[in-house]
Amino acid sequence: MSTIPSELPVPARARSAARAPWLNERVQSILLGVAFPLVLVVLWHQLVVVSGTKLVPTPYQVGVMMWDFTFGGIHNDAFSGTIITHLLASMQRVYGGFFLAVAIGIPLGLMIGKVKVIRQMLDPTLSLLRPIPVTAWLPLSMIFFGLGPRSAIFLVFLGAFYPILLNTIFGVRSVDTKLFEAASMLGCDGSKLFRQVVLPAAMPSIFNGLRLAHGFAWILIVVGEMTGVPTGLGSVIMDGRTLSRTDLVITGMIVIGVAGFLTDRIIVAINNWVLRWSPQHHG
Amino acid sequence: MVDDPHKTRRQFLAIDDVSKTFDIGTDEVQALSHVNLTIDKGEFVCLIGASGCGKSTLLRIIAGFERPTSGEVSLYENAITAPGSDRGMVFQDYALFPWMTVRENIGFGPRQKKLAKKYVDEITAEYLNMVGLTKFADRFPHQLSGGMKQRVAIARVLANECELLLMDEPFGALDALTRESLQQELLDIWARTKVTVIFVTHSVEEAVLLSDRVVVMTAGPGRIEADVPITLARPREVSAIDFNQVRRDITQRLTSHVRAGAPRELKAVA
Numbered sequence: 001m002s003t004i005p006s007e008l009p010v011p012a013r014a015r016s017a018a019r020a021p022w023l024n025e026r027v028q029s030i031l032l033g034v035a036f037p038l039v040l041v042v043l044w045h046q047l048v049v050v051s052g053t054k055l056v057p058t059p060y061q062v063g064v065m066m067w068d069f070t071f072g073g074i075h076n077d078a079f080s081g082t083i084i085t086h087l088l089a090s091m092q093r094v095y096g097g098f099f100l101a102v103a104i105g106i107p108l109g110l111m112i113g114k115v116k117v118i119r120q121m122l123d124p125t126l127s128l129l130r131p132i133p134v135t136a137w138l139p140l141s142m143i144f145f146g147l148g149p150r151s152a153i154f155l156v157f158l159g160a161f162y163p164i165l166l167n168t169i170f171g172v173r174s175v176d177t178k179l180f181e182a183a184s185m186l187g188c189d190g191s192k193l194f195r196q197v198v199l200p201a202a203m204p205s206i207f208n209g210l211r212l213a214h215g216f217a218w219i220l221i222v223v224g225e226m227t228g229v230p231t232g233l234g235s236v237i238m239d240g241r242t243l244s245r246t247d248l249v250i251t252g253m254i255v256i257g258v259a260g261f262l263t264d265r266i267i268v269a270i271n272n273w274v275l276r277w278s279p280q281h282h283g
Numbered sequence: 284m285v286d287d288p289h290k291t292r293r294q295f296l297a298i299d300d301v302s303k304t305f306d307i308g309t310d311e312v313q314a315l316s317h318v319n320l321t322i323d324k325g326e327f328v329c330l331i332g333a334s335g336c337g338k339s340t341l342l343r344i345i346a347g348f349e350r351p352t353s354g355e356v357s358l359y360e361n362a363i364t365a366p367g368s369d370r371g372m373v374f375q376d377y378a379l380f381p382w383m384t385v386r387e388n389i390g391f392g393p394r395q396k397k398l399a400k401k402y403v404d405e406i407t408a409e410y411l412n413m414v415g416l417t418k419f420a421d422r423f424p425h426q427l428s429g430g431m432k433q434r435v436a437i438a439r440v441l442a443n444e445c446e447l448l449l450m451d452e453p454f455g456a457l458d459a460l461t462r463e464s465l466q467q468e469l470l471d472i473w474a475r476t477k478v479t480v481i482f483v484t485h486s487v488e489e490a491v492l493l494s495d496r497v498v499v500m501t502a503g504p505g506r507i508e509a510d511v512p513i514t515l516a517r518p519r520e521v522s523a524i525d526f527n528q529v530r531r532d533i534t535q536r537l538t539s540h541v542r543a544g545a546p547r548e549l550k551a552v553a
Contacts, residue, residue, distance in 0.1 A: 176378065178374055178376070178378035179378055179380060181346075181348050181366065181372065181378070182372070182374070182378040182379075182380070182439075183380075183391075184365075184366040185346060185347070185366040185367065185368065185370060185371060185372055185440070186368060186371075186391050186392040186395060186439070186440070186443050187367075187368040187392060187395035187396060187443070188391070188395045192395070197380070200380070200382040201380075201381075201382070203382065275382075276423075277381050277382045277383075277423040277424075277425065278381060278382070278425065279425070
């Protein structure tokens, strides 16, 4: 294919694109992806300067706060150089709740999807509980688990549980019945069927649920840490609000955003490896 | 056809007065009505008929995927009530496990028997070689052509040592050239393994080319119209005069029951 255009008068730009279209595409996507937030930051700075507000810090002030939060040495207050403490605390709760939801949601989803009796028994209850917002559980969760990290884990669990459960059920329900027939004629049935056929066949849908749930888990960490825990990015944001330190609030938001983004890339990488048999399910 | 005369004493496959009714909403549809058929070990039998004649339903009952409403199917005089590894189905749309490589798909049956890995590998290698896919052993199904996928599906049931190969329009979705080479490969495999084959098709040419017997089925409700032995010498040549005579004879039997007002069914068997 590449030999044909070289004999034709092709503009130089098109020829270089033909040489490495993948690279050009990549460079363009990075440039555009970085340019847009830069424009937003400039706009943010101008709006703060022009309006003269004291309530919203400039990007520079947030940058200073971010430096102090990470390395310390500027404000030298309770938040200086504490990023690791708060990040680790939050991650413990995010992944405590997330993996709890995985451990319960996937097996339960497989069973609800495949076993009619279990579906008939649990489906009405789960459908009733599902529309209740996670925030509505906050008071009860504080009664059950007290003012501490367990309460945050419970709320993250609630938020992550339903996407995982529902996507697992959907995945199981949409497996081609011929695969079950093929497995049974090859001598695979009963509990062996779950591990060898139901689980892998439902995997694309399960990963959909995992990715959604993982996103929700990071979203819910602020709510979870509103329950009065002393550490965690959510508690930093709540403290920032109480102290009217908007630079701290925005710093906390950025750390959550970056951590959520980076961990999502890890999930996508795992997804692409586990689902290497199905390129259309690659993220 | 059967080397061991003692084996013929026990009936291989017996279909005894099988009827099947499906409930579709409030309607009842009779798919099969009082079907009787016996098949000997090692035979290659084609079931042929227009859409809706129940040929696939009959195959699915033999596989154990469906239960007959009345009557019984038995293999070696044991009633068939569930799918089992003595019968292997090859589906038109392959039904390969997409998350397994070619090698893992073929080794699936042997693995269920908890054989030592060494034996599973040996069996898998043997059948990979038989269907000519050794070079593609580590590919996933989505990386294969239709013809290659169907080869994997055939190897998968043979590796499981099935005695009865059930094929439901297996080459229906393939292009003509691929179909021809797979038909030839299937005949070679059949000659080598002496496996019994029940092959559902709606192509008269395919049925006459492949089988020892062509069982003609008609619809409304599904029943056996004729059971025609094909005595043409193998290998068969589709353009030979005697081949065409047989083909014409079976086509006539197929269309004799198609009433006016059902031209779609005529087209389906042509």
